Amino acid sequence: MMQSQTSNISIAFFFAFMAVTLAITYWAAKRTKTTETFFAAGGEITAWQNGWALAGDFLSAAALLGIAGIVTSNGFDGMVYSIGWLVGWPIILFLIVEPLRNVGKFTFADVVAYRLSQRPVRSAAAIGTLAVISFYLIAQMVATGALIKLLFGIPYFWSVVIVGTAMLIYVLFGGMLATTWVQVVKAVLLMAGGAILTILVLAQFQMNPMRLFAAAAERYGANVLQPGSRVVSGQWDAISLGLGLMFGTAAMPHILMRVYTVKDVKAARLSILYATGLIGAFHLMVFVIGFGAMVIVGPEAVLKAGGGGNMAAPLLARAVGGNAFFGFICAVAFATMLAVVAGLTLSGVATLCHDIWANVIRVGRATEREQLTVARAATIIIAILAVVLGILFEGQNVAFMAGLAFSVACAANFPSLVLAIGWKRFTTQGAVASILVGTVGSIVLICLSPTVQVDVLGKSMADIAGAWWFVPLKNPAIIAMPLSFVVAIAVSLATAELDADRTFREMQRRILLGASGPARAAAGAREEGSVSELSS
Amino acid sequence: MSISSNALEGGLTALARSRLTVAASLSLTMIAIYFGFMGLFAFAKPVLGTMLAPGLSLCILLGPMVIISSFLLCLVYVYWANNVFDRNVKSTLEQA
Numbered sequence: 001m002m003q004s005q006t007s008n009i010s011i012a013f014f015f016a017f018m019a020v021t022l023a024i025t026y027w028a029a030k031r032t033k034t035t036e037t038f039f040a041a042g043g044e045i046t047a048w049q050n051g052w053a054l055a056g057d058f059l060s061a062a063a064l065l066g067i068a069g070i071v072t073s074n075g076f077d078g079m080v081y082s083i084g085w086l087v088g089w090p091i092i093l094f095l096i097v098e099p100l101r102n103v104g105k106f107t108f109a110d111v112v113a114y115r116l117s118q119r120p121v122r123s124a125a126a127i128g129t130l131a132v133i134s135f136y137l138i139a140q141m142v143a144t145g146a147l148i149k150l151l152f153g154i155p156y157f158w159s160v161v162i163v164g165t166a167m168l169i170y171v172l173f174g175g176m177l178a179t180t181w182v183q184v185v186k187a188v189l190l191m192a193g194g195a196i197l198t199i200l201v202l203a204q205f206q207m208n209p210m211r212l213f214a215a216a217a218e219r220y221g222a223n224v225l226q227p228g229s230r231v232v233s234g235q236w237d238a239i240s241l242g243l244g245l246m247f248g249t250a251a252m253p254h255i256l257m258r259v260y261t262v263k264d265v266k267a268a269r270l271s272i273l274y275a276t277g278l279i280g281a282f283h284l285m286v287f288v289i290g291f292g293a294m295v296i297v298g299p300e301a302v303l304k305a306g307g308g309g310n311m312a313a314p315l316l317a318r319a320v321g322g323n324a325f326f327g328f329i330c331a332v333a334f335a336t337m338l339a340v341v342a343g344l345t346l347s348g349v350a351t352l353c354h355d356i357w358a359n360v361i362r363v364g365r366a367t368e369r370e371q372l373t374v375a376r377a378a379t380i381i382i383a384i385l386a387v388v389l390g391i392l393f394e395g396q397n398v399a400f401m402a403g404l405a406f407s408v409a410c411a412a413n414f415p416s417l418v419l420a421i422g423w424k425r426f427t428t429q430g431a432v433a434s435i436l437v438g439t440v441g442s443i444v445l446i447c448l449s450p451t452v453q454v455d456v457l458g459k460s461m462a463d464i465a466g467a468w469w470f471v472p473l474k475n476p477a478i479i480a481m482p483l484s485f486v487v488a489i490a491v492s493l494a495t496a497e498l499d500a501d502r503t504f505r506e507m508q509r510r511i512l513l514g515a516s517g518p519a520r521a522a523a524g525a526r527e528e529g530s531v532s533e534l535s536s
Numbered sequence: 537m538s539i540s541s542n543a544l545e546g547g548l549t550a551l552a553r554s555r556l557t558v559a560a561s562l563s564l565t566m567i568a569i570y571f572g573f574m575g576l577f578a579f580a581k582p583v584l585g586t587m588l589a590p591g592l593s594l595c596i597l598l599g600p601m602v603i604i605s606s607f608l609l610c611l612v613y614v615y616w617a618n619n620v621f622d623r624n625v626k627s628t629l630e631q632a
Contacts, residue, residue, distance in 0.1 A: 079599045080577060087570045087602065090609050094559040094566075214591030225593040226585030227577050238578035239571070246570060266618050273607075273614045280603045287600075512552050512625065 009327030010152060017185075017335050021170065024181045028174035035371045038175035039106040039350050040260040045180055047267040051274025054258050056183030057343040058085075058249075059190060059279060060140060061147055061310075061336050062402065064286060068316075069309025070231055071290020073299045075216070075224030077231035078290055082283035084242055088249025089276040093269060096250060099421040101259045101268045102514040103507060106354045107347075108256045108413065112420040114507055115500040117428040119363070122355045124435040128412035129253045129355075131439050133348040134389075136405035137341060137382075141390030142398045144337040150307045151314065151330040156394050164387035167342045171349065172379045176261060179342045186332075186339035191282060193332040197313065198285040200320040201292030209288055215295045224294065237474050241403075244477035248406030251413035254347035265514060292316050345382050352378040400451045403475060404442060411480035412438030415488050421511070423492075424504040430492030438484035445476035544632035551625055558616060562609050573602050 036042050045053065060066075063085065070078035104110030109125035141160055148159035170178045205211040216224050232238045249255070259268040293302060293312035296319050305311035314333070318326035353375040358366045366374070412435045419426045419434070446452055448471040453459050464470050473479065576584045577595070584595040 076593070076595050076599070079595075080574075083570070083573070083599055083602050086606050087566060090566045090606050090613075091563060093610050093613055094563045098555075210589065210591035212591070213596060217591060222587060222593075223585075225587070225591070225596055227581045227595050229581070232577075235578040239574055242571065242574040246567075266622065269614045269617055273610045276610045277607050280607050283603060284600055508552055509548065512548060512555070513629075 009324050010330040011327075013327050013331030014152065014334055017189075017331055018166065020185060021166070021178075021182050021338075024185070025170050025174040025178040028178035028181065032173070032175040032177055033372075034368055035106070035354070035375065037177060038372060038375055039257070039346075039354065041176040041180055043261060043263050045261040047262055047270035048274060049180065049184055050258060050262050050267070050271035051278060052187045053180045053183040053261070054255065054271060054275035055278040055282070056185075056187035056190070056336075056339045057258060058252075058255055058275070058340075059187070059282060059336065060340045060402075061143060061333050063282065064190065064194065064289075064336065065147065065307075065310040065313055065333055067283070067286050068290040068293060068313040069302065069307075069311070071287060072293040072297070072302050072312040073309055074228060074231050075220070075291075075294070076226060077228050079283075079287055080227075080232055080238070080241070081245070082286060084245025085249060086276065086280050086283060088246045088252075089272060089279065091246065091250040092255070093272040093276070095418065095421070096256065097259055097268050097272055098265055099507075099511045100256055101265045102511050104260065106257065106260055106350050108251070108253060108417055109351070109355045112416050112431055113359075114420065115503045116420070116426070116431055116497065119360050120428055121431050122359050124432040125413075125416070126351050126355045126360075128408065128416075128435045128439050129351045130348060131443070132253060132405045132409045132413065133344050133351075135401040135408065137344045137348070137386050138389050138393060139398050139402040139405065140337065140341050140344065141386050142393045142396065144341070145390055145394065146307065147310060147333060147337065150310065151333060157391060160387055160390040160394075163338060163341060164383050164390070166338055167345055167386075168379065168383035170338075170342045171345050171383075172376055175375075176346060179339075179346050180258075180261060182335075182342055183339040186335040187278065189332045189335055191278060193317075193329050194282055194285040194289065196325070197292075197317055197320070197329070198288045200325075201288055201296065201316070204296070204320070209291075212288065212291050212295060216291050219295065220299075224291075234472070234474065236478060240473055240475040240478035243481055244403065244406045244410045244475050246410075247414045247481065248408075248410035248477070251409040251417060252406075253351065253409070253413070254343040257347050257350060258343075286313075289313055289316060292320075296320065341386065345379065345386065348382045349375050349378045352382075397456050400446065400455065403451070404446050407442040407446065407475065407477045407480060408439050410438075410477045411442050411484045412436075415481065415484045419485075419488050419492075421507075424501055425492050426488070427492045427495045427497040427500060429495045430488045430490075433491040434484045434488030437487045438480055441480040441483055442476045445471050445473070445480055449474050449476065451475075544628065547628040547631070551621070551628060554624075555617075555621060558613065558621075562613050566606065566609055569602055569605055573598055 032038050067078045067082055099111055100108060103114050109122050112125050113121040144163050145156045145160040148154050149156045170182055213225055232241055262268050262271055293316040297315045302309055302312045302315060305315055314326055314329050317329040353371055357374045358371055416431045416434050448469050451474045453464050454461055586594040588594060
């Protein structure tokens with residue numbers, strides 16, 4: 001049984017965080033009057049702020065509580081996830097950020113659809129994006145409900161309702177501006193909490209991490225410092241996991257959306273650099289925190305606290321910093337969850353409103369006012385769905401859905417994005433086929449793998465290993481991503497699209513110079529509220 | 537393109553190529569570093585488990601180095617793009 005770890009101090013921190021973020025939302029609501037502010041904060045966020053917000057958008061509770069727990073019970077292997085979550089960021093910077101920022105407006109589908117036929121490509125991209133967001137959001141909501149129950153003693157149902165309501169208020173009234181500042185506040189709290197915890201741990205080891213690792217090895221054996229196979233089993237599965245984490249991170253819609261919140265491509269590049277530094281530093285700290293919990297708290301005590309290892313960091317905080325610090329870390333974990341679900345929701349809303357409503361259903365005829373109304377309705381729908389699904393999946397094993405979200409992003413979004421940017425012969429049919437194959441392929445592969453068959457449905461490995469449909473890989477990316485690329489290339493070569501060929505050079509100019517460069521003369525001014533005219 | 541001249545076209549094409557070269561080399565470096573590490577993790581666990589000193593194994597040294605190298609590669613690109621590249625774009629446009 002999970003035991004609640006409620007303390008008055010953590011409740012006080014919790015209310016302080018809610019008060020601050022609601023005040024921010026009130027301030028942001030008064031300034032959120034256009035789609036440009038709702039989806040991109042009017043491009044007024046600075047590079048430094050966006051760097052923090054990106055870190056706040058991306059670092060989920062799993063990055064602190066989950067990884068610390070894995071390190072506490074398994075040692076080094078937890079770091080495989082930390083590293084995978086970071087190495088996608090340079091790929092975003094080198095390959096994605098300039099085309100995205102200079103060609104797109106609110107979503108990555110802007111870039112994929114730029115030269116191609118708007119309606120089919122945007123519809124397909126929306127399917128890929130919404131699949132990523134739904135799986136990730138469900139995983140986050142269920143984890144959040146369980147964690148809040150664990151940390152604050154609030155029942156699961158109310159935990160999910162509180163998180164859903166807070167995220168609804170942030171996004172509905174404050175749009176991107178409020179979401180950005182919630183993420184900045186959360187990232188500052190998370191980095192500060194992580195840094196204090198790291199220093200308090202290292203202070204017991206003469207500020208030398210090697211002494212900490214040596215103490216861990218002395219007590220639990222040298223294998224805690226060596227790679228094992230409990231966390232990631234299977235050789236090709238490890239490579240497949242790596243692919244999904246690296247290229248999935250590089251195509252996560254809620255991350256990509258943040259490059260539109262700064263004023264130009266220079267600031268967008270800088271913000272990715274800052275985010276990479278912050279996230280990297282955080283993962284290094286979590287590694288120390290995990291080993292700290294192993295030595296100071298002990299893996300047995302962490303497991304006994306419930307939550308499958310998630311209590312490692314909070315219990316360590318109590319051991320080295322007392323009850324006040326424990327309360328602070330619990331509140332930080334709560335802020336972390338809220339900031340991530342708000343970012344995911346906003347990105348789902350952008351897809352529904354900007355891609356589907358404005359460019360597929362209304363084909364550029366929707367007014368600003370209409371789009372804002374649709375955006376707000378979409379926010380309410382996504383929030384209700386998130387809460388309902390979160391409650392329905394209580395106690396279910398949905399951890400695989402986070403991995404699935406990365407696989408779909410890697411197999412559906414990444415290939416079409418890269419080919420749309422760099423390959424002249426890419427066609428509408430190729431893009432649609434690639435996105436659908438990447439999405440459906442990832443889902444089917446994971447359903448036929450031990451991830452779902454054994455971990456979720458509870459079948460025994462021996463029963464299914466001989467079945468003709470059995471897929472031995474727990475992570476589908478190594479099959480789904482190449483498959484998506486092959487389909488994209490084969491279908492594109494089998495079809496031809498003269499318009500797409502003709503606009504390729506113009507898009508390259510725009511990637512180089514932005515919408516305000518000389519390419520503008522040829523492309524026509526970017527229409528307010530619609531990018532759809534550009535390629536027609 | 538209405539304001540293009542051949543010189544401008546050539547200059548811009550060269551710029552696009554320089555960006556592609558830098559971006560592609562840095563991406564391949566990152567991919568090589570990461571999958572080099574994951575390759576060792578998947579296929580050569582004993583190598584990664586080599587103890588270098590008390591409290592320090594090869595993987596505990598290399599893991600953080602993958603993280604630090606990601607940041608350094610980003611730093612190289614942003615420095616190049618925000619200084620060298622953007623200046624070259626500007627001067628190419630001004631010459632036209």
